[in-house]
Amino acid sequence: MVQIIWKLLVLILYVTLAFVSWLLWRFYIKPVIVRSRYRKHKNVFMGKGFYTPILGDFLQVKKNLENDEYLFNHLIQDGINSSKARFQNRGTDKYENEKDIQLIQFGDSLRISAISTKAVDELNKIPTTICDRTQSEFHALERAAPKSFTIVRTNQNWKKRREAFVRSMKLNYVSKNIPMVMKALEDKVATWKEGQEINFSDEMKEVTFKVILTILFGANLFDKIEKVGYEQEDGTIVQKSIPNALNDLFHDHNSMFNHWLFLASPSIAEFLNIPIMRRNKTNRDEIYRVLRNFLKKDADKDSVYQRVMTEHGLTEEEALQDTVFFLSAGLDTTASGITSTIYLLKKYPETYQKLRKELEEAGVTKDSDFSDPEVQEAVSNCSYLYYVFKEMTRIDTPVTGSLLRVALKDFKLCEVPIPKGALVTFSFLHNHVNYEHWYEPTKFIPERFDPDHPYFNNPVDQKSRRNPTIHSPFGFGLRKCPGQVLATLETKFMVAKLVLMMDYDVAKDQLTRDHMKFSFISHHRLRITYKGML
């Protein structure tokens, strides 16, 4: 008996030792080796969080959220500080070379982020046989639709599925949707009462959801979709509309990525079915159940959902997964862009006045009939409106960077070795605040997109044109966003209409604060007081 207990104790000791060694290897020794391998590359940047075992860069994200800051605030600040220092010290001994690559550590997963124009340009030229899209445990949108075409390799199946949606949704010919977009917006504003405080972010999500739903299913079926019974952290079930449920699922996935066990090992966390993982899975299944039900009953035979199956040969599961991705990608991104613009216009009253003046001079008023092609053309020709849109996508970029790629083979990016298996991405956050490419990058100045304005040029030589890679909020190449035309049109027209018709104030604490961000993954929600029609 004593011998058995002794043997058992020895076994437990060995297992514990093996486990501790494994932890040490994964979270200490391996990162130390990686760091020392990359330290000699002067163009590689490793943030503070990179040195933290297990949490890695999530430590920084966690801190930001605790301080009610935008979750990637540290990346923006890194971009501002380093480029400002370089800009000020150029031509002196203190001048430092630009960083091309940032190493990010989440748990033991190494992510390589292209953060300079040079790195992004190079990455864009790497063939998809060497680096291509992949599924990641750490991507909230992908977790919502884990089998959508957006995460498959750039192959024939991806092409077929993407084209099926682009063609069926007529994504390159979207102006016919303008009257429907305007109606969805007017209906929403009509529900607001004078003096009421509005969660503008959520309200815009409902509008953009109606829009994408109408495009996908042919009619405004918003009210027909049953509510989702969404399980909260405390176990209670709250009834939510699909856009709110998708949005909460997205944020709950982000919280799951912060869980130490998930960071340590997603597969162990999955095996142990940790509460946040179980809840996210339950909520995702519930969203799919409601959508499946709705699609079976209410999607008519001419809807995009049906046509991608009947005309383009997609399976039911492919059609559903891709629909969920389109719903998520099409509602939050555009809604956050409109929200940011409405916030920024209040923060910069001169820009607001200039925009109103441009619209009025173009003959567009709050009572204009936006289904009239002449009015549509007048709005489309408003160049300042377009600069406002572009500047919003720079300063509060709705999407922070690309979806994840994986290195399928070893390759080099800006002379830095990228090992097979590394996750690769490009980030807009550094480029969008780079002092060497933008004048006063922390300020909202739409004029910088006006070719006749001095800020249009490169601030270093004050003559040459800006590298186009510096500002590509919809991505690049084959995997570029297919919703760009729709999103641009929706945002421009909705902003024009809101600016002309709505009197509003932004909550003072938000207006006076720096670095408010309303982009896709931000937890900030814009609060406005609706003061009635202008």
Ligand code: HEM
């Ligand atoms: C302001 C709004 C939007 C912005 C800034 C934006 C930005 C982006 C970015 C940066 C990517 C990743 C590109 C890459 O990884 O190379 C992307 C992908 C994608 N976006 Fe958008 N997007 C917006 C609106 C939309 C809308 C309205 C739709 C749907 C109608 C949409 C559908 C998609 C899809 C399906 C993909 C994946 C494409 C693929 O994998 O082939 N997006 N978007």
